[in-house]
Amino acid sequence: MGRLAADTGYVLLTLPLAVAAFVTVFTLIAVGISTVIVWVGLPIMVAGLFAARGFATAERQRLNKLNGTPIPRGAYPPAPGDTGALATRLWPLRQAQYWLDALWTIVGFVTGLLAWCVSVVWYAAVLGGLTYWMWQGFLPEGNQGLAELLGIGGRLGDTIINTAFGLIALVTLPWVIRGAAWVHAAPADLLLNSQASLRQEIDTERATRLAHQDAEATALRRFERDIHDGPQQRLVRLSMDLGRARKQLADDPERAAATIDSALQQARDTVDELRSLTRGIAPPLLVDRGLRVALDEVVNRAPVPVMLDFDVESPLSPAVETAIYFTVSEALTNVAKHSLAHRAEVTVVERDAVRLDVTVSDDGMGGAHEAKGSGLRGLRSRVEGVGGIFDVDSPTGGPTTLTASLPLL
Incomplete structure (x- = not known):
């Protein structure tokens, strides 16, 4: 019932708004075009385009209330800062969306008239048919009804036929009105929102690409720092130990053997540290055996008990698999370091045919926030870098829930 009322x-409201928009905009633009030769027509045309923008904005608000269609941002980009005063005032004449708004006043007049007429006729059929028995007696005598024309009876037949028509119209009313609304709303959404929506998608794609590049640059800088602070220093010490052992070999073999043993330990430690660092680039278990096995390994080595719920059947791109792996791994590391949690839960499930949800929750003390450190910001960059959406819910006192929604491909 609420859908029908909406x-x-x-x-x-389509017809009154459409008539007002058509008369106002068409008149201003027509007058502007006819007087453009004396320049006064240009500001008149601009006024017409601004009027079209006002009616278009009102229609976007109506679409939002009708279908929840989001109102696009940036539908009317301003003139560049270095544009002159006259060019700035005439800027709407160079913008496609203003002209699409003006076109909508014409298209909307046609679709609005059609939708309004169909709706009024159908409501009249419902009310007229179901109340025919009430006002039938006011018809003049000798009036030939539909039943009599069909040869199936007099007034009683007319009452039955009209009531049947009224019931049919009542049953089909929600679909007819919904169709009439669609006839007007569909071209409105196409003309008024499509260009701005496309621009938003381009901006989102650009932001996603930049986020991915930032995440890669941050990871590379961290890797370089880790190499410098870890394996590089160990290799320097290894080189010094081997040089010292060479000098000690002739004079003090025992000390030389001890130095060589130390150098061997340095070599082993360096290999272990390099192996640990390379896991942050491409975990061998993830590459060789897949995401499920890699997540099992992450969960098993977590310092707190973790329950894993994994339900993903669709194939995933390597970038998405890597993002999921490191999101879960780094989130569980944060749980161990900061939350004082006793247990955690990891869920990786397909939401629908195009997206999956990754959730990491714990029963710790909460209070996690991106402003407190770079860890959560790094996770957000990683998730958004593959076109995902990242969110953290961590009230003081807990629990903490980290959610990442990622594309399947």
Whole structure:
């Protein structure tokens, strides 16, 4: 019933708004075009385009209430800062969206008239058919009804036929009104929102690419720092130990043997540290045996008990698999370091045919926030870098829930 009321309210307002928009915009633009030769037509045309923008904005608000269609941002980009005063005032004449708004006043007049007429006729059929028995007696005598024309009876037949028509119209009313609303709303959404929506998608794609590049640059800088602070220093010490052992070999073989043993330990430690660092680039278990096995290994080595719920059947791209692996790994590391949690839960499930959700929750003390450190910001960059959405819910006192929604491909 609420859907029918919303559709009805939308359709019944279409004609008055469409008439007002058509008359106002068409008149201003027509006058502007006819007087453009004397330049006064240009500001008149601009006024017409601004009027079209006002009606378009009102229609976007109506679409939002009708279908939840988001109102696009940036539908009317301002003139560049270095644009002159006259060019700035005439800027709408160079913007496609203003002209699409003006076109909508024409298209909307046609679709609005059609939708309004269909709706009024259908409501009239419902009310007229179901109340025919009430006002039938006011018809003049000798009036030939539909039943009599069909040869199936007099007034009683007319009452049955009209009531049947009224019931049919009542049953089909929600679909008819919904269709009438769609006839008007579909071209409105196409003309008023498609360009801005496309621009938003481009901006989102650009932001995603930049986030991915930032995440890669941050990871590379961290890797370089780790190499410098860890294996490089060990290799320097190894070189010094081997040089000292060479000098000691002739004079003090025992000390030389001890130095060589120390150098061997340095070599082993360096190999272990390099192996640990390379896990942050491409975990061998993830590459060789897949995401499920890699996540099992992450969960098993976590310092707190972790329950894993994994339900993903669709194939994933390597970038998405890597993002999921490190999101879970780094989130569990944060749980161990900061949350004082007794247990945690990891869920990786397909939401629908195009996205999956990754959730890491714990029963710790909460209070996690991106402003407190770079860890959560790094996770956000990693998730957004593959086109995902990242969110953290961590009230003081807990629990903490980290959610990442990622594309399947």
